[in-house]
Amino acid sequence: MRKALFTVLLLSFPFLCLRAQQVVANQSGKCGYMDANGNMLVPYKYDFISDFADNGTAIVKKGSKFGMIDTTGTEILPLKYTEIGNETNGLRIVKNKDKQGLITADGKLLHKPQYAFIYPFNSQGIAKVVVKKGKKAKMLDFNNTYALLSNTGKEIYRGKGYQLHLLDYDQPYQSIYEIESDTLNLSSGYFCNLKTDVFYNLQGEQVLNKNIRESLYKQLFGNNASQKKAAKWVTNKEITPFSNDIAALYYSQQTDKEHAVEAAAYFDLKNQRLLWNAKSTYHKVWDKKNRKWTGEKDSVKVSLLNFSDGFGIVSITGHIDAGNCDILVNKEGKEVGRYKVKSCYPYKFGYMVKADDKTGLYGVLDTTQQEVIPFEYWQCKTAVNKYGMWACKHKDNKWGMVTVDGKEIIPFLYDNIVQWPFEELMYVRKNGKWGAYERDSMILDCLYDSLYSYIDNSFVYKYGDLYGVYSLTTHALSDAHDGYEGCYIADSAYHDSQMREFYILDSKGVKFYGYLDGFGQKVIPFMFTDRGLAYEAYRLYRDKPTREFSSIDRYRLRLYLSRRSRTYTLEQTVPAADWDY
Amino acid sequence: MKRYIIIVFCALGMSLSAQVRHIDDINYQRSSIYSLLINHTEQDYGTNIADIFLDIPLPDKYNNHDLSVKIITINKRTPLNERGKDFLERNDVASHLVARWFNRDPFTGECNMDLVSERALYSASEFSRQIAQHSLRGNALLEDADSNVIKNTFVIVNDIRYIDKEKAGRIAGLIFQGLLMVAGGVASGMSGTNMSSSFNDLGDSMNQLMQTLKGFKVKVRTHLYQLQWDEAIATEFYETMYSAEPNEEKVKLFDKNRKKFRLQYIGSQLSSGSDVSFIGVNLSSPDEMIRKACTRAIDENVANLAKNFEVFKVKVPISNASPIQAPIGKKEEISENSRFEVLEAHENDGKINYHRVAVIRPIKGQIWDNRYMSVEEGATGSTLNYTTFQKVSGGEIARGMLIREISKK
Known part of the structure; x- marks a missing residue:
């Protein structure tokens, strides 16, 4: 059905022969390879030779078969494949009839064509393959056999009759279709078979399965714990994916109708050992009025935070011998600190913000739990940023900024500070007006009514009724209001984080829309009275920022601009020139 | 057992807590x-x-x-x-x-x-x-x-x-x-x-x-x-x-x-x-x-x-699975009597097919009024941003699945 489209492209192949610099073709259409001196390194024997890649290989075709040669003409991959794919992550898919295999970019065969289908490698270098389809396979998890290939070509996993999902922190549900895209995040470095509840590392080794879970359960509740009850782990509290190769797990054991014991544990996935654990009690109470179970009379709760920078924080609340507290646990499973409950923030960039147990004032500790910023601040931001800067409030109720090496880089003069975690940019507010610092240099005085989100190395400012753009690249304010009577920032309907939509007003109050980039430069001129049209123009620009408007673009934009004035009667035939497509 | 939900749990309440997290930018094939x-x-x-x-x-x-x-x-x-x-x-x-x-x-x-x-x-x-x-x-x-x-x-x-x-x-x-x-x-x-x-x-x-x-x-x-x-x-x-x-x-x-x-x-x-x-x-x-x-x-x-x-029915993604929520409301003429099928996408060699996995219904009083200018009108439900549903029948539901109204016969 689609042969026509393919044929169009296929027919272009011979022309490629002629256009390649050193690939030449003779009168009968056969291609060869000639060096700069005119010597034929590869005789005229192929129907097609691609351009040579940087690694000195080229794809060749003879009849209906493809293979690869090097610059000496040696066939490094024999011509027996019906298809050779483009290179992705240093690998190519090859096809022989209805089977697919894998080769390296330089033609080394990793897997002979044996798979029914190889999906594209994702950004983590993992590809899913259909090894073999079941006889009546209609759904993906019916009877097909699947495998996962790593970017080294190694098959790291194979199984049958299941759905494979590659775990993503923010998107727990992954359709099979999504697996093929590059939108997955494997930062946790694990994947999971959702049917069997087994987790694997990227080498294909099981790191958490039913046996491991049951073993953990016994360690936590004793060898005599009922197997039936062992199965009732609280999976909806099991935090996945994992961080720092540590999993935070929860298990429960129902003791009677109203009581349960929960165990919270850190489990080292790499070394397969229980790092740390604690138990809590849960006492449900029957709410007669609403006829439902509620928590938590006399309950003790143990809550685990995911490991961050090599430390986990356990928070214990409720009645317990040790009292309510926060416990700091390191990657060896040792308690390295025990503090007042809810006094610790997770480690970020090697530092932890904490409130003093006695005074309640805030300071910062390093990974050895040594004080790097003294506990003398009344309020603060919850983390030190990437540059070791920390916004906090002094006892005189003013905000400033200090660093972990003891410097006061922003004086304590401000009513508020907005701190960006990955940037050296801060917004400060004084007497209701905003200004900005870049590290310890004030780049904008506190004169502005608003400063907006920092995006693409610039941000928008509002000064009275006027808006403009400040660029951190040029350290300059854009002259956005350039004679304009007024402008505003678009609402969510047309907002794009990379661009700013503005409008200007003419003397009749007509609004003209256009777009500014991060430098405050006009990229879409303020000529559109139709907001949707301006957005269309912006979309064209966004897709190809270096393009100039082609003649067809201008033609279509002109038609949109004038559509208010163009109406047609029911009986009319619209002139061809009035159609944009 | 399938597991789709991730709860980012924080006892301190300072960073992300066990709260409803919506995916607002789920892409799906639209008419x-x-x-x-x-x-x-x-x-x-x-x-x-x-x-x-x-x-x-x-x-x-x-x-x-x-x-x-x-x-x-x-x-x-x-x-x-x-x-x-x-x-x-x-x-x-x-x-x-x-x-x-x-x-x-x-x-x-x-x-x-x-x-x-x-x-x-x-x-x-x-x-x-x-x-x-x-x-x-x-x-x-x-x-x-x-x-x-x-x-x-x-x-x-x-x-x-x-x-x-x-x-x-x-x-x-x-x-x-x-x-x-x-x-x-x-x-x-x-x-x-x-x-x-x-x-x-x-x-x-x-x-x-x-x-x-x-x-x-x-x-x-x-x-x-x-x-x-x-x-x-x-x-x-x-x-x-x-x-x-x-x-x-x-x-x-x-x-x-x-x-x-x-x-x-x-x-x-x-x-x-x-x-x-x-x-x-x-x-x-x-x-x-x-x-x-x-x-x-x-x-x-x-x-x-x-x-x-x-042929004109619209499919809307579930933006949160617990509780079940989707960005659909009175503008789509839904009521507490509406019924929706939950569809799971299955792909076979590049072609997507949808299969019903559950049926849900809107919860009375939790229907988003997303009609034009409902917020300015102060209409009940105009600030909900999502309609909350309850499951009528079927299996596990996860974010990203699509819902489609079932026609009354």
């Missing part, structure tokens, strides 16, 4: 719509209605497939019983819709697959690569795009009537009745059936004008057409008219074969004409009042067309 206005130039505010119509945004559950022709006019001088040639057919609107899908340059005939891959949610470079490799996957992607995306292209023709109670009576009703006969002719010309009778009935009922808050109302009749895109026409287009490069011969061939592309009439919907509250509207601005009335009426019609016609 595409070209929206037209039939404007009655002799009616009050005819010009305003045309201006307002051009500013009314398309419902956000659909892709915008507009063409440069948006407004068709009817005036008193049009013979009431004349049934001219169908506007859509005569102007080969279907061929222009196809041309838009492939970004066809009308002068050079040059086409590309950018819009197809964008709306089918394929990576454009991956799609092109697979096509170029004439791979099994590429073939399947193209089939998927044809059947799930291009085929779901619709034209909605909105016939908007402004009715002022001070000019009530048989005169307005008779005019409307006559005009509906013309519109009926448009419809029947397309489908080959005589649809006029239903419009005549409507015309009679229009003689009874309802009282409104401010003495006017807007009635909108929306007609729905679908682009006919099957394997035969798709094959013919790809084989004989698609060109990645300028091709004068294919330009001529396409122009010659425009009649081969057709629209099929699906049905129509009349807005209820129920009172529209003007709370939150500047009452000294007729434009704003008419805008709200028109927007509500069109939204109502689109929602009811989606309810009543299977």
